[in-house]
């Protein structure tokens with residue numbers, strides 16, 4: 547079985563590792579000449595960490611991760627605390643896996659090290675996959691100007707997937723109507739009033755702020771998501787307490803957010819979409835990467851159960867994943883609306899959140915974080 551993978555992000559690298567763990571050889575083509583990720587953090591919830599644990603990747607990440615004690619939800623205008631989602635030991639105990647925070651480059655480096663350690667994985671950097679064709683008994687494609695064939699092609703080429711656009715003939719990604727401004731602060735530059743042991747989530751009218759430690763606590767990842775554009779985030783949704791952190795940042799990376807319609811088929815014959823190429827979603831459930839990691843596990847498992855029929859295995863992968871991913875997309879979209887409420891709606895949201903115990907707030911996430919790679 548020759549499996550080819552287009553894209554060396556979270557989805558592509560995890561797929562390669564998951565396939566190798568099931569005894570399949572995989573050749574991964576990444577168009578970038580080096581595996582480098584944007585300077586920002588990522589939260590890895592227990593459902594994703596459980597997969598990475600099963601794949602033996604955790605030793606490559608251990609020194610770079612940190613577990614937050616909680617998600618602390620605050621009103622961005624007044625600063626009042628609205629709710630606490632307990633994580634740390636509570637998440638480990640509840641889900642059998644930790645909730646971790648990591649810098650993206652550390653995650654990608656850890657995945658790449660695990661992939662390079664496997665003799666079953668061939669990593670090719672600086673090669674772009676193009677012009678994919680379905681043949682009678684295989685799939686052919688161009689990789690950096692040379693013709694290639696594989697029994698199966700996994701399109702892990704991200705939200706702007708050219709394979710989704712050209713081979714599947716789907717429309718391009720749709721704007722979410724929000725921009726994310728990302729920044730990283732050295733721990734020494736973080737204002738003392740800002741906690742560095744938690745994920746902070748500040749809800750404001752038309753915009754919200756998220757921050758959490760990365761690099762094992764040496765840096766703080768800061769993200770503002772708002773209904774605006776420009777080089778710097780708008781200040782209007784944020785009151786004095788939240789602005790203390792926003793003002794401490796000297797340089798932002800603006801990132802317009804896009805999503806793709808996850809309800810279209812993810813497979814066509816021997817080609818499958820995975821990760822953001824299949825279901826890019828707003829980051830308001832912190833699940834795009836986690837779902838890509840779950841996908842990778844499911845795709846490898848489906849292939850292992852019917853290796854003689856790759857197209858049927860890919861259809862089984864889609865069946866196994868679609869319902870859950872659509873639910874996660876709905877959750878992210880609902881959160882986006884709730885986080886950015888104005889006026890009376892925001893006041894009602896604050897009352898509801900304020901009345902919910904930490905146990906109830908974490909319990910609402912059991913369906914999401916309690917997923918296990920079986």
Ligand SMILES: Cc1cc2nc3c(=O)[nH]c(=O)nc-3n(C[C@H](O)[C@H](O)[C@H](O)COP(=O)(O)OP(=O)(O)OC[C@H]3O[C@@H](n4cnc5c(N)ncnc54)[C@H](O)[C@@H]3O)c2cc1C
Pocket residue numbers: 552553554555556557558575576577578587588589590673674675676702703704705707708726728769801803820821822823829832833834835836837838
């Ligand atoms: C602000 C923000 C915060 C987020 N926070 C979280 C979070 O806390 N937790 C979480 O789980 N998720 C989070 N996400 C979502 C997460 O970042 C994405 O879902 C995830 O990175 C998608 O990974 P991917 O591998 O599918 O795509 P990508 O990371 O986009 O990787 C695609 C790769 O394919 C390569 N490529 C593209 N075209 C080709 C080609 N033709 N040939 C070869 N290579 C190609 C690209 O160079 C790239 O390396 C967040 C997203 C944003 C925007």
